[in-house]
Amino acid sequence: MPHFLPEPARPFTPQNRSAVLLLNLGTPEAPTAQAVRPYLHDFLSDPRVVELPKLLWQPILRGLVLTFRPKKSAHGYQKVWLPEGSPLAVFTERQAAALAKALPDVAVCHAMTYGEPAVKRIIAELKAQGINQLLVLPLYPQYAASSTGAALDKVFEVLLQQRNQMSIRTITRFYNDAGYIAAMKQQIEAYWAEHGRGDKLMLSFHGIPQANEDKGDPYSYECRQTATLLAAALGLSENDYIVSFQSRFGKAKWIEPSTQTLFDELPKQGITKLDVFCPGFVSDCLETMEEIAITGREQFHAAGGTQYHYIPCLNTNEAWLEALTSLARQHLQGWM
Structure with missing residues (x-):
């Protein structure tokens, strides 16, 4: 496989089209041990999440952790799973939809650090739409290497493979917004x-x-x-x-x-x-x-x-959706 991915097959026309990408952690596709296992494997294999030598950690992960933890985690997911799916996936999608409505001139989408929708796929779809200016907003108010850092790593990995790289801005924290x-x-x-x-x-x-x-x-x-x-x-x-x-x-x-x-x-x-x-x-x-x-x-x-x-999280609280829109507008200045 070549290091640089081919560009989308479309006529080249210089343009400045912007998008906002909301990032969150991720979730299994179903509240079952079978679905939780690959999600946990990806999550706990990230060196940002577990900072142990691979040769030491991987045998523990593949042996003890992935043998017993998926069933326990699945039981927890079963208690909170919504009719529409995983709560994290449902609320993140709703936040993205609200932001898209508030920013009609900007493409808005969401992706997960682990699982679906995958960062690589979503950015490829944006590229195919002619997006060349990307604002990345991990939905973690406080920066941690294991959350925000891990999410941004996924984005930068994609950019490393782009022949014609997007312009990119990141919001690494908004703890005092x-x-x-x-x-x-x-x-x-x-x-x-x-x-x-x-x-x-x-x-x-x-x-x-x-x-x-x-x-x-x-x-x-x-x-x-x-x-x-x-x-x-x-x-x-x-x-x-x-x-x-x-x-x-x-x-x-x-x-x-x-x-x-x-x-x-x-x-x-x-x-x-x-x-x-x-x-x-x-x-x-x-x-x-x-x-x-x-x-x-x-x-x-x-x-x-x-x-x-x-007390429930912000979820689709109107004041939060307004704050999210304001945060995005602030960092989109000059692009829209």
């Missing part, structure tokens, strides 16, 4: 107005290994900056909220404090009514709907908690 903060404020306050408010608000972000932070990953700093801005917008004092990190994997030390550990500890400290929101996820998914909304509730109540409210 005013529209994003305002949308979360609106989402939380609307939930409180309808369901009441607990003793404390937990802001649970996805975790990363401590070693990643020690090597310079800015993720936890950006998470805490988001939390500080959101708390200020909500008028919360330091005693009103707590920042935590979820979704640990493996035996290595991860950044603290652990969401799951706090579920056990907070009732013992007198915090028996807890609200949980996940600012690092703009779409509900397995990690929010199963790990936090379902399993987290069970764990908190088992530890002595009396009231547990999970």
